Structures are given as structure tokens and as C-alpha cells.
Amino acid sequence: MTETQRVLVIDDEKINLKIISDILRGDVDVTLAKSGSQGIRKAIELKPDLILLDVLMPDMDGFETMAILNRDVRTCAIPVIFITALDDARHEEKGLLLGASDYIQKPFNAEIIRARINLHLQLSQQRKMLERLANIDPLTSLANxxxxxxxxxxxxxxxxxxxxxxxxxxxxxxxxxxxxxxxxxxxxxxxxxxxxxxxxxxxxxxxxxxxxxxxxxxxxxxxxxxxxxxxxxxxxxxxxxxxxxxxxxxxxxxxxxxxxxxxxxxxxxxxxxxxxxxxxxxxxxxxxxxxxxxxxxxxxxxxxxxx
Ligand SMILES: [Mg+2]
Structure with missing residues (x-):
């Protein structure tokens, strides 16, 4: 598959957005959002393949943002990876219960970020391919x-x-x-x-x-x-x-x-x-x-x- 995949990064700190987009640029299309509400709007509009979501943000934190994404049919199937500085099992548990796919911890390690994101993008691609196959008539390639x-x-x-x-x-x-x-x-x-x-x-x-x-x-x-x-x-x-x-x-x-x-x-x-x-x-x-x-x-x- 040659289509470039899109990752939406939602983080209130500019420096984090810059670091992550520098790490990912070249491999994927990166879209940045500096708040939960802006991130939700961009997720609906752009339908990214993956969302990286900061836990600690003012106004609307990562958990609230995730809950809203989960409730909306347009965004509920997009996998979310939480970004957190917190080495805290309670936050990890809460995120996983909300349906997070994975965690990335700050400070960032470029290799770990790339590896995790590639893994989840591959899974997302496979899921989409299966979905397409399940909806297509094999003889005519029309919808079934x-x-x-x-x-x-x-x-x-x-x-x-x-x-x-x-x-x-x-x-x-x-x-x-x-x-x-x-x-x-x-x-x-x-x-x-x-x-x-x-x-x-x-x-x-x-x-x-x-x-x-x-x-x-x-x-x-x-x-x-x-x-x-x-x-x-x-x-x-x-x-x-x-x-x-x-x-x-x-x-x-x-x-x-x-x-x-x-x-x-x-x-x-x-x-x-x-x-x-x-x-x-x-x-x-x-x-x-x-x-x-x-x-x-x-x-x-x-x-x-x-x-
Ligand atoms: Mg933050």
C-alpha cells in the first residue's frame, strides 16, 4: 500500500509537538493540535490513522478528549496512543480502560516512538484492509x-x-x-x-x-x-x-x-x-x-x- 498514513498529535506544549513531528516527518503526514477541542475537530475533519494524545492539558485533558472521541462514530475507531510524563500505574490503567492502544512516555525516545507508531499504523492498515475485503464483491470489485x-x-x-x-x-x-x-x-x-x-x-x-x-x-x-x-x-x-x-x-x-x-x-x-x-x-x-x-x-x- 503506497498511501501515506496520517498521524494527529494533540499536545498543549509546543516543544513536544515539534519534537514528535521532527521524529515522524518523512514517514507519515503529521497534523498538530494544541488542545483537546482543536484535536477533536481535526480528528473529525481529517480522519487520521492514529492519534497521539497528551494526558496533561489545561481545559480538556487527554482522558476527557479520548472520551469524546470514543462517543463519536466518526472518530471512535481511530487508535489512540497516550503521551505521558507520568510514571503512574493509575493513569495507565485509566487510559487502557478508556480504550487506549498504547503509551509513550516523556522524555521522548525517538526510536521507541518510531517503533510503536509504526506498529500501530501497520495494525490500522491491516484492519482497514480486512474491512475493505469484507465489504467488496470479489468478482466485480463493487460493494457487496x-x-x-x-x-x-x-x-x-x-x-x-x-x-x-x-x-x-x-x-x-x-x-x-x-x-x-x-x-x-x-x-x-x-x-x-x-x-x-x-x-x-x-x-x-x-x-x-x-x-x-x-x-x-x-x-x-x-x-x-x-x-x-x-x-x-x-x-x-x-x-x-x-x-x-x-x-x-x-x-x-x-x-x-x-x-x-x-x-x-x-x-x-x-x-x-x-x-x-x-x-x-x-x-x-x-x-x-x-x-x-x-x-x-x-x-x-x-x-x-x-x-
Ligand atoms: Mg501537556
Whole structure:
């Protein structure tokens, strides 16, 4: 992995900030904060890989700072190493109970600091890699169903708060079994990969999530997105997939690979259930298949509330 990792150092004494940043500079990106509150702001904004946190600071000490970082979902997973001059088992215990990963004692020893920080950065990198692998579909490299489910709950809650429209579309390759029967599963996998690339390239907003739901079925979750925009992008996906010109024969007739899509746009309210969003899109997909495939059908609040 070539990405430079970022370490946030929070210490009220300028000289300590300078010593630590001199030790670390060149190996990692160092960001400095001279108080707990400034450190918390920078942790939220920059999402560092590791935080070095001084225990003794005026106003808000290291323990208080750590407790606030722990309570915030945006910062609670960032490992924290306490910096302390105190050779005091009680402080060490308190820090560890709060979830500190390690301790560095003053006066600083450059080699020990480098070794400890490298160790924790490596652990953080491994943790992130495992997290990524757990959320990715290995065939298409899209997000997997688990990641989609996780984001669905988050986006539902946030749309509920902001009263903004949330769109969801389910896209399914038409008669894919017949393609596989004709060409074999290895070719089928290549088509799945190409379709995945097409779909993810059409949804260009960074907030959109495209995932492989399973088999030949894909979903796109589109926060703060109205029906018109969502339908337009889905239409472009369908056209681009048809233009790939993957053909197969079935009962002596030639077919081209196409997709059918079912979508829903809904402004969540407290009477709605998150599960109903997928059910509504899935129902539209079912109707699109009934209608003859290679088409898009969409619904809005009405269907969802009648489910
Ligand atoms: Mg201090």
C-alpha cells in the first residue's frame, strides 16, 4: 500500500509537538493540535490513522478528549496512543480502560516512538484492509450486499432527518441463465464484470453506492436524488449494457444481453420502514420483467405506503 498514513498529535506544549513531528516527518503526514477541542475537530475533519494524545492539558485533558472521541462514530475507531510524563500505574490503567492502544512516555525516545507508531499504523492498515475485503464483491470489485445493507440503514436515517428523497434501483440482467447455458460460466463472469463497470461508471456522484446484490442482480442507492435524475442514469446504464453487444442463442433465436430495472424514490417518514424500500424497487423489477424485460419501471411514495 503506497498511501501515506496520517498521524494527529494533540499536545498543549509546543516543544513536544515539534519534537514528535521532527521524529515522524518523512514517514507519515503529521497534523498538530494544541488542545483537546482543536484535536477533536481535526480528528473529525481529517480522519487520521492514529492519534497521539497528551494526558496533561489545561481545559480538556487527554482522558476527557479520548472520551469524546470514543462517543463519536466518526472518530471512535481511530487508535489512540497516550503521551505521558507520568510514571503512574493509575493513569495507565485509566487510559487502557478508556480504550487506549498504547503509551509513550516523556522524555521522548525517538526510536521507541518510531517503533510503536509504526506498529500501530501497520495494525490500522491491516484492519482497514480486512474491512475493505469484507465489504467488496470479489468478482466485480463493487460493494457487496453486506455493505449495501449497512449504507441503506445509514442513508435511510439521514434522509429521515433531512427529509430528502432517497432513491433505490434494482437492476437485473435479463435471461442470464440462457447466456450462461450458451457460453458457459467463465464468459458469464466476464459479462458480470463488464456490466458492473458500466453501472459504476454511470453513477458518478460520490455519494451514490453501487453494489452487487447477488447473482446477476445489482443495486444502486442514491441519497438526496429525485426520480428524474435516477431514471435518466438507469436509462444510460441500460443503453450502455445493450451496446456491449453480448449475444447468445436460445431456441434458435439470437438475443443481446440487456437489463431490467425497478426503482423507487421516497422521502422517508417515521411511518415507513426501511425494508419496504427494497420491496418496492423489487416489485417494480418484477413488473418490468412481466412487461417484457429490457425496461425501467419506477414508483414513489404511493406504492411504498400501500405495501
Ligand atoms: Mg501537556
Amino acid at each position: 450486499r453486506r455493505k449495501y445493507q449497512e449504507r441503506l440503514f445509514q442513508e435511510w436515517d439521514s434522509a429521515l432527518t433531512s427529509k430528502s428523497p432517497l432513491s433505490l434501483v434494482v437492476m437485473d440482467i435479463d435471461d442470464f441463465k440462457q447466456f450462461n447455458d450458451h457460453h458457459g460460466h467463465a464468459e458469464g463472469d466476464k459479462v458480470l464484470q463488464q456490466v458492473a463497470r458500466v453501472i459504476s461508471s454511470q453513477f458518478q456522484r460520490s455519494i451514490d453506492l453501487v453494489a452487487r446484490y447477488g447473482g446477476e442482480e445489482f443495486v444502486a442507492l442514491l441519497p438526496n436524488c429525485n426520480k428524474e435524475y435516477a431514471m435518466e442514469v438507469v436509462g444510460s446504464c441500460a443503453k450502455a449494457i445493450e451496446n456491449l453487444q453480448h449475444t447468445y442463442h436460445h431456441n434458435d433465436k439470437k438475443y443481446t444481453v440487456t437489463i431490467s430495472s425497478g426503482g423507487v424514490t421516497y422521502v422517508p417518514d417515521s411511518s415507513g420502514k426501511v425494508e419496504d424500500l427494497f420491496s418496492a424497487a423489487d416489485k417494480m423489477l418484477y413488473l418490468a420483467k412481466q412487461k417484457g424485460k429490457n425496461c425501467v419501471l419506477w414508483t414513489n411514495n404511493d406504492l411504498l405506503t400501500s405495501l
